[in-house]
Amino acid sequence: MIDFHQVDKHYGQFHVLKGIDLHVQEGEVVVVVGPSGSGKSTMLRCINRLETITSGGLTVDGITVNERKTDINTLRKEIGMVFQHFNLYPHKKVIDNITLAPVKVLGLSKAEAEKTAMYYLEKVGIADKAESYPSQLSGGQQQRVAIARGLAMKPKIMLFDEPTSALDPEMVGEVLDVMRALAREGMTMVVVTHEMGFAREVADRVIFMDQGQIVEEAEPEAFFASPKEERTRTFLSRVLSH
Amino acid sequence: MEGFYGTLLSSVLALIGSFLIGAVVAVFRMTSVKGLRWFGAVYVEFIRNIPLLLVVYIFYYGPSALGFTLDGFKAGTIGLAVYTSAFIAEAIRAGIMAVPKGQMEAARSSGLSYIQTMLHIILPQAIKLVIPPLGNQFINLIKNSSVLTLVAGLDLMYFADGISTETYRTFDTYIFVAVFYLVLTLPLSYGVRIWERRLQRKY
DSSP: OEEEEEEEEEETTEEEEEEEEEEEOTTOEEEEEOOTTSSHHHHHHHHTTSSOOSEEEEEETTEESSOTTSOHHHHHHTEEEEOTTOOOOTTSOHHHHHHHHHHHTSOOOHHHHHHHHHHHHHHTTOGGGTTSOGGGSOHHHHHHHHHHHHHTTOOSEEEEESTTTTSOHHHHHHHHHHHHHHHHTTOEEEEEOSOHHHHHHHOSEEEEEETTEEEEEEOHHHHHHSOOSHHHHHHHHHHHOO | OHHHHHHHHHHHHHHHHHHHHHHHHHHHHHSSOHHHHHHHHHHHHHHHTSOHHHHHHHHHHHHHHTTOOOOHHHHHHHHHHHHHHHHHHHHHHHHHHHSOHHHHHHHHHTTOOHHHHIIIIIHHHHHHHHHHHHHHHHHHHHHHGGGGGGGTOOOHHHHHHHHHHHHOOHHHHHHHHHHHHHHHHHHHHHHHHHHHHHHHHHO
8 A cells, every 4th residue: 555665865964764665555554653853754744745755666555656747636635644733724613624625625515525524523522513613622622623634535544643742641542542443444544653552552563763764663562572673672661661 | 185085096006006916926935936936035125125215216217218107196106016015025925934834734635736725724824914014014005105295196295295385384284184194094004903803703
């Protein structure tokens, strides 16, 4: 579904991604962990071309992402994205946040789009907030709206960029619950997170990145119980010991 | 009274003109096309940093060098529009830049095009930030329209000068003129504040 082949990326002099090889199967949940500045978010953002790659190959659903003839908006229809800071549209009601893209990009009628939106709001447990503005919602509720907004496009892939990092601790659970349910339904997901519990429980595969490289990848059980690389062990001992 | 209409007409025309030019220049300054960006920057820096009177003179005396003429009203109004547009371009640009980057990313990643994103997400948010400085610019514009006098632009001040020399009631005349300017600027300033508050309340 998603194929990185020897992908490199530079920001000027700074080598952000070094020879990334990663293959994500349909229906797979891949969780990416690693220290800040290791390139995990950058790698994720390459998948829908919020970042461009410098060299190497990257295909999503068989389509080459970085090619002049690729219609990026067509590709992006298939890829939902959830951000650390939610990025809901503050001037639009919750329901309009969700229906905008389905109406403008997929060409659904307003009524159809609203029906879909309500279905997904129901699913993330905040149908009663449809007529509210984002600023009237808690962080956890906003992030659930953001997930519903992504799902309303009926994407093949969902990308999560540290979806719980900006949340108060007591709201992390409600967002992870929604993501857990989504994973169970077979959505293809790539999740950048610091939530090790979530990685251990939900991931099909855990990727550890450091300094722009994929250092280790393994099934969660093996990854947490017996990491092979020294750098992984150091990282895990730091994040798990407190 | 004729001067009042002159000032009003010139201000309204310059207001519309300066907004349109300003919006286009703001877009120029933000495109990825280097030449346009450069043009926009030069335009803003050049116009913004010379006195208004000089800009008006350029449009008043400039055309005769090219073999045609603009009367004082036209030259003054065009000059006013061009001068104000540089400030408006900066206000609009600042407003658009102040919308968080995540808004563009969220909209684009959902498959909306750049234009759709601008139209539905960025501009509606930018307008809220742009209204106060835009209101200021428009009030300045009305007051600045008094420079039309110096190119015989048939505005309020032009007629006031005439009346005061005829009647020798200088002070009375200019007080009266000040009231006329206030009749134009106060409702504008009040209207801007109401509009601002209405947008503020919505979300």
